[in-house]
Amino acid sequence: MSAILKRAPAIEGWFTIDDEPALLGNRCTTCGTVWFPKSSFFCGNPACDGSEFEEARLSRRGKVWSFTDAQYQPPPPYIPRSETYEPFALAAVELADEQMVVLGQVAEGVTVNDLEVGQPVELIVEPLYTTDDTEYLVYKWKPIDGAPA
Numbered sequence: 001m002s003a004i005l006k007r008a009p010a011i012e013g014w015f016t017i018d019d020e021p022a023l024l025g026n027r028c029t030t031c032g033t034v035w036f037p038k039s040s041f042f043c044g045n046p047a048c049d050g051s052e053f054e055e056a057r058l059s060r061r062g063k064v065w066s067f068t069d070a071q072y073q074p075p076p077p078y079i080p081r082s083e084t085y086e087p088f089a090l091a092a093v094e095l096a097d098e099q100m101v102v103l104g105q106v107a108e109g110v111t112v113n114d115l116e117v118g119q120p121v122e123l124i125v126e127p128l129y130t131t132d133d134t135e136y137l138v139y140k141w142k143p144i145d146g147a148p149a
Helices: none
Strands: 006-009 024-028 053-057 061-070 088-095 101-105 120-130 134-143
Touching: 101 134
Parallel strands: 006 134
Antiparallel strands: 024 053, 061 088, 061 120, 088 101, 120 134
16 A cells, blocks of 8 residues: 655745646736736836745646757756656746746656647646655646647
8 A cells, every 4th residue: 555645846836736826926906017936026027126026826728839859858956757757848938917927847758749829728747756655746848639729
């Protein structure tokens, strides 16, 4: 009998891991500008001197703006999923509501041959690595089957 693993985000505060995961950004209370990842030092809008922010749950869907693949193993702190490095796809996604571009890995099993600019995708979470009692998750982009590009 195997133990049930606790699930946790690999980067605390960047995204949720619930049934409908979402990226977590900030919204400036002065000008309404939204950005990701969160920071609490200054507004993401260079024309605003706002210094008070609220957490913003960002769009779960967007369209591929650009994409590539990582043919080489990134240096530490990257944690490879297997002993032999396997290339993976990355996508820059323009979020549906915010119209900002967020970079992230693409879902397991999706390659650059499966991607095209303008393709609709949604945010998911997948395992990055596991310890004795915890499965650490990262956000990724997954193409939406049957959706128009």
